[in-house]
Amino acid sequence: MIVNNFLNLNEIAPKNLEAILEDASKIKKATLGDTVLNESYSSCLNNTITGLLFEKLSTRTRLSFEAAVLKLGGQVSNIRKDEIHLGQGETLQDTSAMFSLFLDVLVLRLYEEEKLYEFASNSKIPIINGLTNESHPCQVLTDIFTFQEIRGSIIGKKVVWLGVANNVFQSFLHAAVALKFQIVFSGPLKFQPSERMLEFLQKQNSDCLTIEPNPVVAVENADLVVTDKWVSMHDNQLSKSDLDDLASFRVTKELLSCARMDVLFMHCLPADKGQEVSHDIFEDKRCVALQEAENRMHVQKSILRWCLGLF
Ligand code: CP
Numbered sequence: 001m002i003v004n005n006f007l008n009l010n011e012i013a014p015k016n017l018e019a020i021l022e023d024a025s026k027i028k029k030a031t032l033g034d035t036v037l038n039e040s041y042s043s044c045l046n047n048t049i050t051g052l053l054f055e056k057l058s059t060r061t062r063l064s065f066e067a068a069v070l071k072l073g074g075q076v077s078n079i080r081k082d083e084i085h086l087g088q089g090e091t092l093q094d095t096s097a098m099f100s101l102f103l104d105v106l107v108l109r110l111y112e113e114e115k116l117y118e119f120a121s122n123s124k125i126p127i128i129n130g131l132t133n134e135s136h137p138c139q140v141l142t143d144i145f146t147f148q149e150i151r152g153s154i155i156g157k158k159v160v161w162l163g164v165a166n167n168v169f170q171s172f173l174h175a176a177v178a179l180k181f182q183i184v185f186s187g188p189l190k191f192q193p194s195e196r197m198l199e200f201l202q203k204q205n206s207d208c209l210t211i212e213p214n215p216v217v218a219v220e221n222a223d224l225v226v227t228d229k230w231v232s233m234h235d236n237q238l239s240k241s242d243l244d245d246l247a248s249f250r251v252t253k254e255l256l257s258c259a260r261m262d263v264l265f266m267h268c269l270p271a272d273k274g275q276e277v278s279h280d281i282f283e284d285k286r287c288v289a290l291q292e293a294e295n296r297m298h299v300q301k302s303i304l305r306w307c308l309g310l311f
Pocket residue numbers: 057058059060061062131139268269270
């Protein structure tokens with residue numbers, strides 16, 4: 001049995017990431033038009049069960065995975081953390097071994113990335129990372145898909161991340177190395193890329209990251225501007241002075257106007273409107289957050305198919 005884990009974008013060969021993106025594009029087109037092709041996709045997960053176990057809240061990841069599985073003919077098992085023995089009388093290793101007996105693939109949203117890897121190392125079925133404190137690879141691969149769907153190849157493009165160098169940002173860094181685009185971080189000193197992120201780039205011998213403290217300078221010539229909540233689910237609330245420091249990195253229509261004319265704006269959602277983004281940004285035609293959210297389902301169909309060795 002093929003077990004392809006989807007844990008982090010820096011561990012998956014670029015040719016496989018490209019294959020997933022290509023498959024997602026075919027699947028999306030088939031879903032929207034070609035009935036013959038659509039029929040072949042709509043049964044490809046027949047007789048499989050995908051487990052979904054989330055330690056943190058989720059709207060999009062849970063729903064889009066559930067929809068992806070059901071539309072490919074598979075079944076879903078929603079596992080509630082407070083109804084299983086994990087962490088309360090059963091070790092993670094034993095729980096992981098049990099899941100392997102009954103499920104075919106498992107989507108996990110955990111706090112600690114270490115636990116995700118521990119789960120995977122004890123698993124005989126593929127594990128998909130549905131977000132940790134450190135990463136969000138399904139989201140970022142979807143963002144790349146969305147960019148390429150609208151603008152073509154992302155190779156050599158300028159992506160600007162504003163605000164806090166968080167888990168989604170780290171997956172963007174992984175993607176920048178693998179898929180060869182430039183990334184500029186702009187945010188207060190306190191929220192800059194961690195040592196671990198910088199070490200990763202050093203090891204890869206990559207010069208894809210630039211740090212630019214001035215947001216107006218950062219977005220000049222940007223092809224894509226991205227931000228995320230300043231406070232992630234695992235973070236503590238920000239102090240008044242942190243909020244003041246972050247204010248100039250808020251994405252506004254005015255700031256976007258300093259980028260390329262055809263710039264796109266992405267936000268993985270949920271958003272804290274009025275903080276990292278102005279309220280009116282979601283009505284702006286440069287904002288593709290809804291398309292980004294919808295594409296989660298299409299890309300995750302292909303992630304599931306790749307994990308199960310279907311291409
Ligand atoms: N973007 C994203 O992963 O959203 P959820 O937290 O709602 O899954």
